[in-house]
Amino acid sequence: MLAGLTQEERAQYQMIGYSKQNLKYLKADQPDLETDLSDKQDQFTHFKNCMAALRIPFADVMRILAAVLLLGNVEFAETVEGRLLLRTEEEMKATATLLGVAPDRLKKGLFVKTKNVRGQLVQSNCSVEEALAARDCLSKTLYSRTVSAVMRRSNTCLRRNPSPGVGTGKSNRVLSPSPPAQTGSFPAGSLGTMGSPVRFSSPLMVRTASSPAASGGQNQPPAGGSQRSQSFDGTMASTSSPCFGILDMFGFENCEVNRLSQLCINLCSEALHNQFCSSVFTDAFDSVRSEGVESFIEMPLESNKPVLDLILDQDGVLDQLDRESLFVKGTTDSFMNKLRARHGRNTKYVGSTDLSQPLFGIKHHTRSVVYDASEFLSDNRDSLSDDILSIFHRQSCNFKFANHLFQVDLKSLSQQGAVPQGQQRRVVPGSGSSSKDDARRTLSQDFHNQLSGLLRVLSNSSVRYVKCVKSNMSEEANYFDRAVVSRQLRNLLLLETAQMLVSGFGHRMLFQEFTGRYHCLLSQGRSLSSEAPVSTCHAILATLQQQLEQDGHVCRPGSWAVGTHSVFFKERIRQHLDWYRMVRREAAAAVIQRGFQRVIKIKHHITKHSVKLQEKQHVWQQQKNSSDAVNGETSGSETASTDGRHPAVARKFDVDLVKRTCCLHGLDMDVPPPLPVSRPYTVRGNMKVAFPHMRILRQNYRDDQSGDILLRGEQVDVVGASPQRGFMLVEHHGAVLHVPSQFMEVKVPPAPGTSDL
Numbered sequence: 001m002l003a004g005l006t007q008e009e010r011a012q013y014q015m016i017g018y019s020k021q022n023l024k025y026l027k028a029d030q031p032d033l034e035t036d037l038s039d040k041q042d043q044f045t046h047f048k049n050c051m052a053a054l055r056i057p058f059a060d061v062m063r064i065l066a067a068v069l070l071l072g073n074v075e076f077a078e079t080v081e082g083r084l085l086l087r088t089e090e091e092m093k094a095t096a097t098l099l100g101v102a103p104d105r106l107k108k109g110l111f112v113k114t115k116n117v118r119g120q121l122v123q124s125n126c127s128v129e130e131a132l133a134a135r136d137c138l139s140k141t142l143y144s145r146t147v148s149a150v151m152r153r154s155n156t157c158l159r160r161n162p163s164p165g166v167g168t169g170k171s172n173r174v175l176s177p178s179p180p181a182q183t184g185s186f187p188a189g190s191l192g193t194m195g196s197p198v199r200f201s202s203p204l205m206v207r208t209a210s211s212p213a214a215s216g217g218q219n220q221p222p223a224g225g226s227q228r229s230q231s232f233d234g235t236m237a238s239t240s241s242p243c244f245g246i247l248d249m250f251g252f253e254n255c256e257v258n259r260l261s262q263l264c265i266n267l268c269s270e271a272l273h274n275q276f277c278s279s280v281f282t283d284a285f286d287s288v289r290s291e292g293v294e295s296f297i298e299m300p301l302e303s304n305k306p307v308l309d310l311i312l313d314q315d316g317v318l319d320q321l322d323r324e325s326l327f328v329k330g331t332t333d334s335f336m337n338k339l340r341a342r343h344g345r346n347t348k349y350v351g352s353t354d355l356s357q358p359l360f361g362i363k364h365h366t367r368s369v370v371y372d373a374s375e376f377l378s379d380n381r382d383s384l385s386d387d388i389l390s391i392f393h394r395q396s397c398n399f400k401f402a403n404h405l406f407q408v409d410l411k412s413l414s415q416q417g418a419v420p421q422g423q424q425r426r427v428v429p430g431s432g433s434s435s436k437d438d439a440r441r442t443l444s445q446d447f448h449n450q451l452s453g454l455l456r457v458l459s460n461s462s463v464r465y466v467k468c469v470k471s472n473m474s475e476e477a478n479y480f481d482r483a484v485v486s487r488q489l490r491n492l493l494l495l496e497t498a499q500m501l502v503s504g505f506g507h508r509m510l511f512q513e514f515t516g517r518y519h520c521l522l523s524q525g526r527s528l529s530s531e532a533p534v535s536t537c538h539a540i541l542a543t544l545q546q547q548l549e550q551d552g553h554v555c556r557p558g559s560w561a562v563g564t565h566s567v568f569f570k571e572r573i574r575q576h577l578d579w580y581r582m583v584r585r586e587a588a589a590a591v592i593q594r595g596f597q598r599v600i601k602i603k604h605h606i607t608k609h610s611v612k613l614q615e616k617q618h619v620w621q622q623q624k625n626s627s628d629a630v631n632g633e634t635s636g637s638e639t640a641s642t643d644g645r646h647p648a649v650a651r652k653f654d655v656d657l658v659k660r661t662c663c664l665h666g667l668d669m670d671v672p673p674p675l676p677v678s679r680p681y682t683v684r685g686n687m688k689v690a691f692p693h694m695r696i697l698r699q700n701y702r703d704d705q706s707g708d709i710l711l712r713g714e715q716v717d718v719v720g721a722s723p724q725r726g727f728m729l730v731e732h733h734g735a736v737l738h739v740p741s742q743f744m745e746v747k748v749p750p751a752p753g754t755s756d757l
Contacts, residue, residue, distance in 0.1 A: 001065060002026075003037050004044025012059075013066040014094035025072035025139070054153050060401040064146045067098040071139045074110075076131045084111050084125055100399025101391055109391040110134050114420040121421065133378065138388050141427045145405040148428055245461075247454075252364070252491070258371045260321075260379040264447050266364055267311050267318075270304055271451055273365055275458055276465065277303070280497060288505055291563025304365040310348050311362070317343075318444045325380045325442050332358045332374055366491045382427050382443040386420035389413060467492050505561065505568035511537055514567045518577055520584045521547075537567050544573075547580055679721070682746075692719045692731075695744040703737045710739065715747070 002019060010016045020026045051058045074095065075087040086092055086107060096103040110131050115122050126134065252269045253262045288294075311317050320338050324330035336358050343349040350361030350368055358373040390413065391397065392406045403410070409425050426441070469488045472481040489495055500506060509517070511533035519536065521543050541560060548555045553576070560569035569577075662669050681690045695718050701710045710716065710732065719736065720729045727738045 001044060001062075003040035004048070005062075009062070013062050014070065014098060015066055018069070023069050023072060025069055054150070054157055056150060056153055057401070060399075061146060061150070063098045063399070064142050064401070064405075067095050068139045068143050070095045070098070071135055071142075074135055076128050078128050082125075084128065084131060099392075099397065099402055101397045105396050106391055109388045110138070112387055113385065114387050116421060116423070121419070134385065134388060137384055137427070141384050141388075142402075142405070144428050149405060245457075247458075252366050254367065254369050258369055260376050260444070262369070263311075263317070263362075263371055264444065266362075266369060267308075267447075268451055270307050270311075270364060271455060274304055274308060275455055277493065279463060280465075280493075281500065284500070284504070284508075287508060287566075288561075288563075288568060291566055291568070293505075293561040293563050293568055302365070306346075306348050307362065307364060310343060310346055312448065315342050317362075318448065321376055321380050321444060322442050325377050330377060332377060335377065336360070336373060366487075380442045380444050381424070383424035384409075384427055386413065386423050386425070389425055390420050467494060469494075504570070506571045507574050508566050508568050510566050515540065518581055520588070521577075521580055534562065537562055541567075544577060544580065548576060682721070689746055691721075692717050694718070694747050695728075695730075696747050698743055698745055701739055701743045703739075706735055706737065708732055708735065708737060710737075710743075716744070718744070 002015070005013070005015060007016075048058055051061060070091050073088060073091045077085045077087050079085060092107060093103045096106045099106065111126055112123050113126050113130065113134075115124070249269070249272050251265075253265050255262060309316065313319070317339065320335060320342065324335040324338070339349075339360055340351055344351060348363045350363060350370070352359040352361075352370075358376075359370055360373065361368050361370040389406060389409050392399075392402050393410055393413070394403055397403060413421075469485055469492070471485065472479045473484055515533055515536045518540050521540050522536075523543075541562070545555050559573050560567065562568075658669070661667075667673055681688045682693075683689070694715055697710050697712050697714045697716065699712050702708070703710075710730075716739070717731045718728050719731050721727075722729050722738045724738055726741055728741050728744065730737045730739045730744075
């Protein structure tokens, strides 16, 4: 944004004189803005084009983002008397101008807090720490709700023109660029309601919105701090049409300072790891035992269920955090004391040696991670006070886009006279729940609900896993770090998976599937319908064993097993089965091809023979007609002389003309004329090619008399025309061969002045 804004736009958004170095919210970024300035400008231009394609006013979004950056520079001070003072008047005025509110109204929302004491509203001044927390909460709320609005607008545009598709029946086309939208204020309701499942209440929720929440999860309010809703109306679970989804699994995070976001991300990794072990290993062994087959391989897998119980169980870490968050006077110290008292002896819990520091550790399935709980309560509460919310009421705010971002909460506040009631709202409201219920729910509860829904969708789906391994942690090309790769292989359980496929029964097929795929291995003439499926499976495996022994392969005992409904076999047996199946199918295909080609050749021979018979019959018919015409002329003349009819009526040609022509050329009417004398040249197009000349073989030709073979592409000398019709005399190795002319093509010499390329 700072790299792409022009000077006019900087003046419009109150950003003149600001850079990454003097904006506090941007100082935490690691990359330097100056090193990749051109790339940042291209990204900003692309973002601007996307806003135009979505018909979202670019100016409204920029006003919110600029206000968020300027809010980070708003600072407070406290006098000796305990009064709160504003140290940065310019930033406060610029922020108020961008948000469309009066500076005094924005200042009051950050300075004053309202409490409901036994039904009476009491207002008091905030401390410096409370004012800074309110400032950060407002910035977080503006940014999160703006991103949520853009996401909802994108989904609405993608579903605007429905077309037949898979699963949802919606079109997944990419939006084409449209004319830029007007830069005026955003119309209320054009971005959808705030009850959308797509949620961005923190960096954690940004990560999770692409998986559980994007599936359409409905978050029901819990009955208490220790109760968590398990309902999830996922798109994949609720739809009856065939569909598929792609889940980018969470990576394990261990930062320098690990907060609530890292705990939730690592919790999701633990849950997905447990689901993978259950579906790949536990279910595989249970299915073998349920079929009455004893598996001689046992995988020594360490379950991570104790870690999940430590975090999710009743009185677990998140449960204790929820109770402390819902308690008004809850503090970080009391939260840490409860953790030490409840889980101090847990083998997966690592306590801090320095009790003054709010630190604790958890032994995850990959490594131990130390978490800093100093901001757990504020992050988990994820609350917004009525004092800040009342700033954006239409009576005090003329920025319609900001009114739209808070329309759900402002509606409930308007019913109470637009006066702060000392209630707490959510930074981003939940879907399908009232604001009163949102205030009782925490961020960890929402995350747990979404995670439970995701696991339910996975359990009801046919899952295929794609494991990705980094070659190094520095993302350097052509560099393989053995230690990094080995650690990932152990964490992803790829070694155990490969061992199970090699040592255990890695494949399972029902009797009908097995016989339908490998029945071609049986001898010919054997009917599948006359035998039971289990007998057919035994016969196929017996045939496989005989074939392996004939080919010299070792068939170890226990390579396969037949259960009550399925056949179990190892990966090596599957490879042999597929190989022999391919050989049988290729042999059968060769037999079919030979028979088909034989039928084609027979039909071609019959057609060619019938054509020759038709040609001979046609020639014979012409000769017969000629002789009949001559005889008919003679008899017709005599008949005409006797019956008085004109002779031209009975004949079709002038006999006198034919006789005079034959006499002129010395021909006999009863003897066919001789063939013309062979020409000392041949004609190609409009050009005479004299003998001898050179020709090139189009295809291989074998002379039946001499046995000589002329290869395709070979140059030969043609010395003349052959007495045989359609043949040429070719001189080859001192012998003269009769070669059909269609087997050769004339090589035309290059024209004068040109090169033979």
